[in-house]
Amino acid sequence: MPSVPILGQVALKNNSETGExxxxxxxxGVRRIPGxxxxxxSIGYPASTKDTSTFIVGLDxxxxxxxxxxxxxxxxxNMLVDTAGKKVYTSLIPAGDTSWxxxxxxxxxxxxxxxxxxxxxxxxxxxxxxxxxxDSVKSVDVFISGQVIGNVKVDNGPMTPEVDPSKPVLVGMxxxxxxxxxxxxxxxxxxxxxxxxxSVADLEQTVITRATPKQISVALASDVLFATDSATLSxxxxxxxxxxxxxxxxxxxxxxxxxxxxxxxxGSTSHNVDLSQRRAAAVAAAIKPLLExxxxxxxxxxxxxxxxxxxxxxxxxxxxRRVSIVFAPEGGAK
Amino acid sequence: xSRLRRATSGNLTGSIAVVAILALSLAGCAGDGKLTPKAxxxxxxxxGSSGAMRDESxxxxxxxxxxxxxxxxxxxxDRPIPQPATVPATxxxxxxxxxxxxxxxxxxxxxxxxxPVQGLTLNTTDGVRSWPDAVHLVxxxxxxxxAVDTMDAKIDTYCVCSRFPSHVGPDPVRMTSEYPPLxxxxxxxxxxxxxxxxxxxxxxx
Numbered sequence: 001m002p003s004v005p006i007l008g009q010v011a012l013k014n015n016s017e018t019g020e021x022x023x024x025x026x027x028x029g030v031r032r033i034p035g036x037x038x039x040x041x042s043i044g045y046p047a048s049t050k051d052t053s054t055f056i057v058g059l060d061x062x063x064x065x066x067x068x069x070x071x072x073x074x075x076x077x078n079m080l081v082d083t084a085g086k087k088v089y090t091s092l093i094p095a096g097d098t099s100w101x102x103x104x105x106x107x108x109x110x111x112x113x114x115x116x117x118x119x120x121x122x123x124x125x126x127x128x129x130x131x132x133x134x135d136s137v138k139s140v141d142v143f144i145s146g147q148v149i150g151n152v153k154v155d156n157g158p159m160t161p162e163v164d165p166s167k168p169v170l171v172g173m174x175x176x177x178x179x180x181x182x183x184x185x186x187x188x189x190x191x192x193x194x195x196x197x198x199s200v201a202d203l204e205q206t207v208i209t210r211a212t213p214k215q216i217s218v219a220l221a222s223d224v225l226f227a228t229d230s231a232t233l234s235x236x237x238x239x240x241x242x243x244x245x246x247x248x249x250x251x252x253x254x255x256x257x258x259x260x261x262x263x264x265x266x267g268s269t270s271h272n273v274d275l276s277q278r279r280a281a282a283v284a285a286a287i288k289p290l291l292e293x294x295x296x297x298x299x300x301x302x303x304x305x306x307x308x309x310x311x312x313x314x315x316x317x318x319x320x321r322r323v324s325i326v327f328a329p330e331g332g333a334k
Numbered sequence: 335x336s337r338l339r340r341a342t343s344g345n346l347t348g349s350i351a352v353v354a355i356l357a358l359s360l361a362g363c364a365g366d367g368k369l370t371p372k373a374x375x376x377x378x379x380x381x382g383s384s385g386a387m388r389d390e391s392x393x394x395x396x397x398x399x400x401x402x403x404x405x406x407x408x409x410x411x412d413r414p415i416p417q418p419a420t421v422p423a424t425x426x427x428x429x430x431x432x433x434x435x436x437x438x439x440x441x442x443x444x445x446x447x448x449x450p451v452q453g454l455t456l457n458t459t460d461g462v463r464s465w466p467d468a469v470h471l472v473x474x475x476x477x478x479x480x481a482v483d484t485m486d487a488k489i490d491t492y493c494v495c496s497r498f499p500s501h502v503g504p505d506p507v508r509m510t511s512e513y514p515p516l517x518x519x520x521x522x523x524x525x526x527x528x529x530x531x532x533x534x535x536x537x538x539x
Contacts (some may be wrong), residue, residue: 002393011399011508026394046395081494083435087531088485124390141436148510150431150438172390198514199481
């Protein structure tokens with residue numbers, strides 16, 4: 001048994017292309033440091049791996065970063081996900097980043113440049129610094145090159161003993177020293193924190209609840225609630241209203257709940273706004289008895305604004321025809 | 335369910351540019367062992383209680399990935415829509431792990447035939463969906479469908495999941511993705527992948 005901390009392991013194999021063998025990624029630590037959060041992990045091929053000449057694990061100096069300028073690099077993203085707080089903590093961007101020139105965003109992480117002659121059976125420790133997290137975050141889900149290790153405890157302080165990070169560091173031989181000055185001078189760390197959205201629906205996709213740190217939206221499918229171009233609730237509407245009311249209550253919807261109507265982009269803007277307003281009013285009146293006493297349901301119609309799907313397909317237009325009940329999470333927007 | 339296009343599984347050409355062939359030179363690092371461990375509050379020692387540092391690669395890399403608990407057969411598409419998926423393939427579920435705040439699906443995909451899928455593998459008749467859009471967990475008892483978590487960057491929306499492979503063949507490609515937390519009473523879910531038969535899997539907690 002290794003004596004180094006092992007918080008989770010995943011197999012990395014992104015493609016079946018000839019020559020790419022499965023690497024093992026091992027998570028060793030998630031640590032708060034001043035100005036950031038460090039992910040310590042190692043990657044290597046088992047000793048039995050014969051062909052290590054083609055080593056494609058989405059990992060180089062650039063790819064660990066979730067790039068703000070070039071999102072394609074997120075395909076190999078390393079990041080921390082606070083699912084309870086619905087925040088994603090992505091790579092800090094160092095000062096002097098030249099992403100607008102190179103197309104890649106730099107990161108504050110181990111530098112693999114110039115390394116060669118990889119040998120199977122050796123696991124190399126790598127670090128990457130992502131955005132700082134509040135002390136209230138006790139555990140996170142960790143993404144290493146797109147593979148998830150769930151429910152990892154967050155500790156404080158860098159892992160020690162620290163060793164020279166400019167040379168390869170084998171597991172057990174210390175931990176790469178973090179470039180604290182680079183962390184301190186990182187560019188707008190708040191921009192490395194991204195809102196997470198969760199989505200849960202009923203089996204028929206007639207009631208979809210989406211949650212972000214700032215709001216919860218329970219969307220009712222207009223196609224079930226109303227006939228085409230009508231604001232009169234259909235006989236089938238009651239089931240949908242009951243499901244939506246249950247979801248609103250489960251999500252803690254009390255107080256003021258905004259009821260907002262939307263349409264697809266078919267028809268004139270003025271007609272769509274009027275139709276969506278009338279539909280929102282119909283839903284508000286019908287669902288109020290099903291909710292907690294005392295809730296207020298102000299209504300509005302936004303027509304074709306704020307689509308949740310492209311209006312270029314029939315399926316997308318169906319999703320956009322909706323009435324949403326919108327409210328802040330319990331305790332207010334986070 | 336959101337139908338926002340996810341760049342995550344789109345054209346992988348751009349990703350190849352950043353997916354470097356990383357050749358690690360580790361042969362000369364034995365000298366690092368001369369460094370002396372130093373303690374600090376909240377730290378974790380690099381090696382055992384003796385304080386001596388040693389290469390533990392063998393023990394770490396000796397880990398054996400978990401084996402699948404269920405599998406389902408289906409088809410993959412090797413051509414853009416509207417061409418149908420025609421290549422037989424196997425999806426194997428390794429685990430569905432439910433936590434207090436999230437659920438993590440780990441699965442793998444393989445095909446007896448090498449397929450350059452170009453990120454369009456899970457085409458459906460109603461449009462192009464990347465797998466984050468298309469792979470759902472379904473709780474048949476609670477009558478709920480769970481979609482992959484997403485994050486909204488300024489430019490686009492991305493899944494909290496593995497990228498989709500650009501190539502699928504006999505050696506399985508492993509993927510993971512994150513979903514909202516399941517109800518505490520859920521003991522099994524149906525994993526639903528377009529063009530594959532739904533497969534029921536026990537939930538581990």
